[in-house]
Amino acid sequence: MNLLNVQQLREATPGCQSGLVHFNHAGASLPSQATLDAIIGQLQREARDGPMEAGEQGAVLMEKARHAAAQLLNAPTASIAFANSGSTAWSMAFQALGPWQRGDRILVGRHEWGGNLASMQLAVQAGARVEVIPCDATGAVCPVALDSMIDASVKLIDLTWLPANGGLINPAEAIGAVARRHGIPYFIDAGQAVGQVPVDVQALQCDVLKSAGRKHLRGPRGTALLYVRPGFLQRLNPAQRDVFSAPWSPQGFDLRDDARRFETSEVSFALLAGLGNALQEMNNVGIERVWENVAQTSARIREALREIPGASLHDLGTLQSGLIAFNLAGWDAFELKRQLGLKHINIGANGVAYTPLDMQARGLASVARISVSPLNNDHDVEWLLAALRDLRA
Structure with missing residues (x-):
């Protein structure tokens, strides 16, 4: 190497x-000049040609960003969606997994991101329980302990892979193996992982994974990635919809059959142009x-x-x-x-x-x-x- x-x-x-x-790269890293140029270039096109008219080129840059993200995560391009923050991406996927019912169990690591726990309160209000998976002797989430907690009431296993409060790397692949063996949905918060460590969604066996663009990817604030496993997509019913995520046809409004069912028609092409450049730089390096x-x-x-x-x-x-x-x-x-x-x-x-x-x-x-x-x-x-x-x- x-x-x-x-x-x-x-x-x-x-x-x-x-x-x-x-x-402070875990908070937000420093963008390259080329990433700044990509953002400014799209803004200049919008100012020169008209914001809506420049959207055609913006959409091309957005799809380049989607391809670059898919390459980085070893994922199909159609499984990638964009959001304005990692917390928004995770919350949309979590809410789409509902409806939550009394007795449902959500298993989380002790290091769970506070924003995810806040989103889970909607499920708790419906009667679900959030339970903590025990740690092993090193302080990491224990896959053996997780396996012993599984029963028919477990509706979700969620893991914050690299916690925000320190250097722990949780055993995400081993947790994924437990989830797949029992057929339980598995979400990964990879906000501190993507752009820092290799991320292969196939090896992780996760159903949903999210990350922010501003951290180790060195992209702009206001951008995030959401991966949804193609075979899992039909289980997710997003509450937020518009004519992009649920296009009209004479038969009605049907959700898209790819991860773009989590996107809307209003996006910042300029920010996504910057994110696309940052993603491609990461792939090149x-x-x-x-x-x-x-x-x-x-x-x-x-x-x-x-x-x-x-x-x-x-x-x-x-x-x-x-x-x-x-x-x-x-x-x-x-x-x-x-x-x-x-x-x-x-x-x-x-x-x-x-x-x-x-x-x-x-x-x-x-x-x-x-x-x-x-x-x-x-x-x-x-x-x-x-x-x-x-x-x-």
């Missing part, structure tokens, strides 16, 4: 030329090379943090992602983030609401979060570590 050309990526990214040290680089850089940072007095790591699992959860003695996580920001160093900070079940189970009120990208070079790493040592001192 050829080494990733980090310098070439940085030279193509305006944010890397400004003196900024960006370690190669997700395996990206993951190799992220794993090496994050391991280096974790090792260095262990040497800083007062620094405590909070990452679970054995194989860990490029999200590094930690706290620094004497510092509130959000104040630490603010102080580093004053030094032009961006990190994240998570409270309980992001991953409430896990944070409460571990007694954590907040964590600071470093998230790594191939854009981060040796200078970034040393600048970050020096700033943390200085603040601790």
Whole structure:
């Protein structure tokens, strides 16, 4: 495998030329100039030719984005839909799985994203129960424990693959094997996975998978991907419909027979043009090379943090992602983030609401979060570590 050309990526990214040290890629990463150009180019076409008239070229760019997303996920093109956020995409699919009834059970990992749990309240109000799958000794969701929980009342297994509050990588393939063996719908929140680790929906055996465009894909805010397994599509009955998702015919309004039944006629072609460029850049670079680089850089940072007095790591699992959860003695996580920001160093900070079940189970009120990208070079790493040592001192 050829080494990733980090310098070439940085030279193509305006944010890397400004003196900024960006370690908040799990919140939103830095787009390339080509991604910005794709967005601006579509906006200029709309201004020059008319917004509706420029939609023809916008639709072409949208389909290019769909093909690029399908390539990245090893999915059929027809199984990809776009949304304006990962939370919207997941919520639409979840609601379409209903109607929920009293006694239905929803099994989730302890690290479930708070937004997904909020969406589940509609099912809870109808009488469904949300139950937590036990963790193994490393803190990861346990497939064996999941298998023992299965009965006829389980209507959904949902997994947040890479939680927002640290470096855990849950065993998504093993969870998928349990779901398929029992014929239970399986949703994956891959918001922190897509663009960071290889994602193969065939190997995962998931029915639904979602991810945001703004994170590790380096796409624009206001974009997201939704994958729906073709054989599962007919089980989903979206509540939101229009003349695009349910086209008119003399026989009535029938839902599309592909994932576009989750889209509407009103979209931002400019943002999707940018997302398409970001997706194609990821395919060109190669997700395996990206993951190799992220794993090496994050391991280096974790090792260095262990040497800083007062620094405590909070990452679970054995194989860990490029999200590094930690706290620094004497510092509130959000104040630490603010102080580093004053030094032009961006990190994240998570409270309980992001991953409430896990944070409460571990007694954590907040964590600071470093998230790594191939854009981060040796200078970034040393600048970050020096700033943390200085603040601790």
